[in-house]
Amino acid sequence: MKTRVLVLGASGFIGKRVLDALSSSDWACPIAASRRGPNLAAAAGQPESLRLDATDAGQLRRAMEGVSAVVNCVLGNSRTIIDSARALFSVAGGSPNPPRIVHFSSLAVYGEAAGDVDESAAPVGRLSAYGAAKFETERLAAANPSIVTLRPGIVYGPGGAQWSGRIAQLLRAHRLGDLGRGGDGYCNLVYIDDVAEAVLRALRLPTAAAAMAFNLSLPHPPTWNEYLIRYAAALGAVPVSRIGQRRLRFESKVMAPPQKIAELIAGKVSPRLARRLPQPIPPSLVRLFQQEIRMKVGLAEQVLGLRWTPLEEGLRQAAAWYRPAASNSVVANSLAPH
Amino acid sequence: MIIDSYELPDGQTLLADVCIIGAGAAGIAMALEFAGTGTDVLLLEAGGRGEESDTQALYAGSVADARLHSPPDRYRQRRFGGTTPIWGGRCMPFDAIDFEARDYVPNSGWPLAREALLPYYDRANRLCEAGEFSYTAGDAFHRPTREIIEGFASSHFTADTLERFSCPTDFGARYGHKLEAASNVRTVLHANVTGLRLNAAGRSVDHLDVKNLRGGNFTVRAKHFVLATGGLEVARLLLASRDVQPEGIGNQHDLVGRYYMCHLAGTIGAIKIDRPPSSVWHGYEISDEGIYCRRRFALREATQRSLKLGNFVARLHHPRISNPDHRNAVLSLLFLAQLFIPYEYRMRLAGAGSTRLAEWFKHVRNVALGSTDAAGFAWHMLRDRKLAERKFPTIIIHSKANLYSLDFHAEQQPNPSSRVSLGAETDALGMPRIRVDWRYTPGDVDTVSRSVALLAEDFRQQRIGTFDYDPNSVETEMTRYGAFGGHHIGTARMGTDPRSSVVNADCRIHDVGNLFVASSATFPTSSQANPTLTLIAFALRLSAHLKTLLTRAHTPAPVQSEPRVCSDAVCEPT
Numbered sequence: 078m079k080t081r082v083l084v085l086g087a088s089g090f091i092g093k094r095v096l097d098a099l100s101s102s103d104w105a106c107p108i109a110a111s112r113r114g115p116n117l118a119a120a121a122g123q124p125e126s127l128r129l130d131a132t133d134a135g136q137l138r139r140a141m142e143g144v145s146a147v148v149n150c151v152l153g154n155s156r157t158i159i160d161s162a163r164a165l166f167s168v169a170g171g172s173p174n175p176p177r178i179v180h181f182s183s184l185a186v187y188g189e190a191a192g193d194v195d196e197s198a199a200p201v202g203r204l205s206a207y208g209a210a211k212f213e214t215e216r217l218a219a220a221n222p223s224i225v226t227l228r229p230g231i232v233y234g235p236g237g238a239q240w241s242g243r244i245a246q247l248l249r250a251h252r253l254g255d256l257g258r259g260g261d262g263y264c265n266l267v268y269i270d271d272v273a274e275a276v277l278r279a280l281r282l283p284t285a286a287a288a289m290a291f292n293l294s295l296p297h298p299p300t301w302n303e304y305l306i307r308y309a310a311a312l313g314a315v316p317v318s319r320i321g322q323r324r325l326r327f328e329s330k331v332m333a334p335p336q337k338i339a340e341l342i343a344g345k346v347s348p349r350l351a352r353r354l355p356q357p358i359p360p361s362l363v364r365l366f367q368q369e370i371r372m373k374v375g376l377a378e379q380v381l382g383l384r385w386t387p388l389e390e391g392l393r394q395a396a397a398w399y400r401p402a403a404s405n406s407v408v409a410n411s412l413a414p415h
Numbered sequence: 416m417i418i419d420s421y422e423l424p425d426g427q428t429l430l431a432d433v434c435i436i437g438a439g440a441a442g443i444a445m446a447l448e449f450a451g452t453g454t455d456v457l458l459l460e461a462g463g464r465g466e467e468s469d470t471q472a473l474y475a476g477s478v479a480d481a482r483l484h485s486p487p488d489r490y491r492q493r494r495f496g497g498t499t500p501i502w503g504g505r506c507m508p509f510d511a512i513d514f515e516a517r518d519y520v521p522n523s524g525w526p527l528a529r530e531a532l533l534p535y536y537d538r539a540n541r542l543c544e545a546g547e548f549s550y551t552a553g554d555a556f557h558r559p560t561r562e563i564i565e566g567f568a569s570s571h572f573t574a575d576t577l578e579r580f581s582c583p584t585d586f587g588a589r590y591g592h593k594l595e596a597a598s599n600v601r602t603v604l605h606a607n608v609t610g611l612r613l614n615a616a617g618r619s620v621d622h623l624d625v626k627n628l629r630g631g632n633f634t635v636r637a638k639h640f641v642l643a644t645g646g647l648e649v650a651r652l653l654l655a656s657r658d659v660q661p662e663g664i665g666n667q668h669d670l671v672g673r674y675y676m677c678h679l680a681g682t683i684g685a686i687k688i689d690r691p692p693s694s695v696w697h698g699y700e701i702s703d704e705g706i707y708c709r710r711r712f713a714l715r716e717a718t719q720r721s722l723k724l725g726n727f728v729a730r731l732h733h734p735r736i737s738n739p740d741h742r743n744a745v746l747s748l749l750f751l752a753q754l755f756i757p758y759e760y761r762m763r764l765a766g767a768g769s770t771r772l773a774e775w776f777k778h779v780r781n782v783a784l785g786s787t788d789a790a791g792f793a794w795h796m797l798r799d800r801k802l803a804e805r806k807f808p809t810i811i812i813h814s815k816a817n818l819y820s821l822d823f824h825a826e827q828q829p830n831p832s833s834r835v836s837l838g839a840e841t842d843a844l845g846m847p848r849i850r851v852d853w854r855y856t857p858g859d860v861d862t863v864s865r866s867v868a869l870l871a872e873d874f875r876q877q878r879i880g881t882f883d884y885d886p887n888s889v890e891t892e893m894t895r896y897g898a899f900g901g902h903h904i905g906t907a908r909m910g911t912d913p914r915s916s917v918v919n920a921d922c923r924i925h926d927v928g929n930l931f932v933a934s935s936a937t938f939p940t941s942s943q944a945n946p947t948l949t950l951i952a953f954a955l956r957l958s959a960h961l962k963t964l965l966t967r968a969h970t971p972a973p974v975q976s977e978p979r980v981c982s983d984a985v986c987e988p989t
Contacts, residue, residue: 315704
């Protein structure tokens with residue numbers, strides 16, 4: 078009999094891929110749950126699906142009846158992230174047979190840390206709002222033996238609007254490129270299929286090995302400059318432009334605020350219009366490009382037995398997805414404000 | 416972290432595993448290799464973060480012939496980043512033949528082959544922000560690129576090799592933040608080393624004397640010391656440290672400061688190419704990574720061997736700027752703008768000797784008649800050079816009439832009579848100033864003369880066009896601006912025999928167990944290539960060597976040790 082696995086946030090980039098991976102397995106029967114709802118399973122053979130507000134404990138309790146595991150890929154603002162995690166952990170904790178939970182945290186919980194960080198590292202400096210929310214969810218999950226926490230770095234690959242689509246768009250517009258000292262930070266890339274594989278392995282981890290957190294990243298991550306230059310080459314967005322510090326500062330401090338406001342307003346008026354607007358490069362992104370943090374991933378390799386998709390292959394797949402997608406606006410759609 | 420010696424208490428002693436003297440391209444490259452490791456590194460920089468006239472004045476010295484060599488405080492910078500804030504950024508590796516002992520190049524031959532450097536060239540290239548270590552058009556480009564002259568094929572020259580250009584990267588500005596963040600690397604600014612003090616036996620450096628211009632001084636003790644200054648300052652420091660070895664450190668055989676080389680460079684002749692202008696391209700191609708790359712005519716190794724010539728490259732070039740008869744508005748604009756161009760780049764614009772008033776008027780006339788071209792060029796230089804972080808490397812003027820000159824850059828032979836020595840004067844810190852007596856040999860003139868003639872003959876045979884030049888003018892042209900500025904090579908040459916070299920293949924002073932040199936000073940020959948990329952590769956190689964030594968020092972000795980093998984004639988002191 079197959080294991081019933083509820084996937085929260087199943088319409089997102091990671092959720093979708095996890096759903097696919099579970100569907101392809103011979104042991105899992107996934108149930109897709111998302112705020113958008115039921116049309117996910119319109120076609121025959123697609124996973125069962127349901128509309129669900131993951132912050133609502135009552136809805137969650139009903140959805141979790143008869144499931145053995147839950148994967149929490151919920152997206153949203155800080156409030157949604159925290160409330161959905163609190164509801165999930167609370168419902169699971171009240172169950173006589175607590176389900177295995179695979180909970181997504183993030184690289185952002187390390188704050189402004191630099192150097193090599195393993196899973197025991199404490200946050201350094203100021204946490205972003207997103208990082209603080211994820212950190213709070215980890216605090217809520219602490220000591221719960223049924224929860225496995227995954228901390229992916231920069232998740233990229235086909236369908237990845239943020240780190241593949243947006244970056245591709247900025248590279249093609251020559252607004253990103255070789256950033257010089259502004260791109261010396263490490264880009265802790267992890268390919269989307271490797272993230273999905275990590276979920277599958279975490280779901281089957283023996284109980285004794287649960288209650289752990291795992292960093293997910295290439296073991297020898299490139300710098301952001303290397304990522305941008307190699308991705309640009311894969312996209313054919315060459316020659317790569319050198320983007321100086323002055324220009325990056327101008328983009329992030331002067332251009333980004335009005336661009337973001339315009340994007341939000343346009344999103345309310347017309348998604349089509351929003352798609353046509355230039356992507357902002359926020360100061361947080363500029364800071365990330367410079368952050369020399371390298372996630373150590375020995376634990377994921379040893380305990381989960383993970384192997385990593387080579388960067389070259391990942392970039393090839395991401396570029397192959399972006400190029401035709403860009404021409405028929407699928408990417409542009411996915412880049413529109415959520 | 417980066418600190419300033421002005422903030423240190425007077426008379427302090429700083430301790431380190433490795434002390435690197437000089438935060439230029441080599442010193443910073445080495446420090447970066449150690450950043451984040453367990454090795455305690457001290458990086459001493461004589462200057463501050465920018466140019467300071469009193470510090471720069473410490474570089475002043477004298478030259479034997481002002482026509483042949485620029486003043487010693489030119490083409491080098493005593494500041495954080497070293498000379499990289501003003502370098503041109505031209506990168507190219509040394510060729511395999513450069514490392515060989517060639518019977519037709521006196522005193523040639525390195526104690527290692529090019530292969531020993533290959534593992535470090537790629538990283539050196541990246542530190543220079545010159546992209547991939549890929550130096551032929553075929554390797555660097557996955558698309559067809561324009562040839563210098565379409566269809567030109569010569570058994571003597573290849574036109575497939577490239578030079579690549581750094582931004583040019585100012586190592587201090589580019590990598591300073593990494594040194595700031597590295598807790599195991601202390602960079603001390605305004606730290607002028609005034610003496611390398613050996614132990615009584617003279618077999619290892621005991622400490623350094625360090626001073627600043629405000630009267631402060633401190634001492635440094637370390638396990639290993641690295642001289643990572645330029646070629647002139649390496650000689651100065653070794654020769655001036657003579658308390659234990661009266662002739663100077665490493666100078667028992669009177670070699671330090673000798674064999675001083677630069678490059679032989681100049682422009683010559685009038686080339687008229689009988690092909691459509693569209694089939695001639697002497698400008699840049701931009702690689703996928705955004706790097707400016709340029710082809711040049713390079714003398715093949717087989718030709719060098721068979722004709723007994725030194726290494727040589729040449730490029731198509733615009734006519735001499737100072738002569739207004741070129742009637743080119745852009746060139747005249749450059750001539751008129753020379754006062755706004757840094758000294759190091761101005762010499763070739765100004766020409767030799769004074770300019771007559773009539774010639775100034777001719778230049779003004781050229782600009783007036785071609786004001787559209789001049790304005791377009793000015794905009795190009797503003798946008799692509801002045802404001803760009805990756806700068807358009809050099810001036811490229813495409814000639815609609817297919818008129819060019821030949822710009823050459825040749826190897827200078829190592830010559831013991833060409834030397835850097837200490838003068839009688841001292842600087843503000845009491846250090847002897849240097850005296851530069853740069854000399855070239857008939858062999859140098861021969862390399863340039865016959866190489867130019869060979870290319871002219873190739874042009875003639877292939878009916879490329881005409882290349883008119885006066886063979887008797889070669890020596891004049893190759894010395895018109897003196898020694899090619901900024902390439903200070905050979906003053907502490909590398910070899911296996913202490914009687915003919917100063918450092919061994921590990922760049923260690925032969926008889927001093929803990930003193931190393933990371934500098935173009937160690938190059939026994941000069942190649943056709945600019946030295947920066949190769950000196951950085953050597954610095955990276957030395958870092959790896961020091962890491963091995965430090966690891967070995969921390970490893971308990973085995974019960975039965977291996978027989979001791981020395982890499983040169985003199986073993987490390989025990």
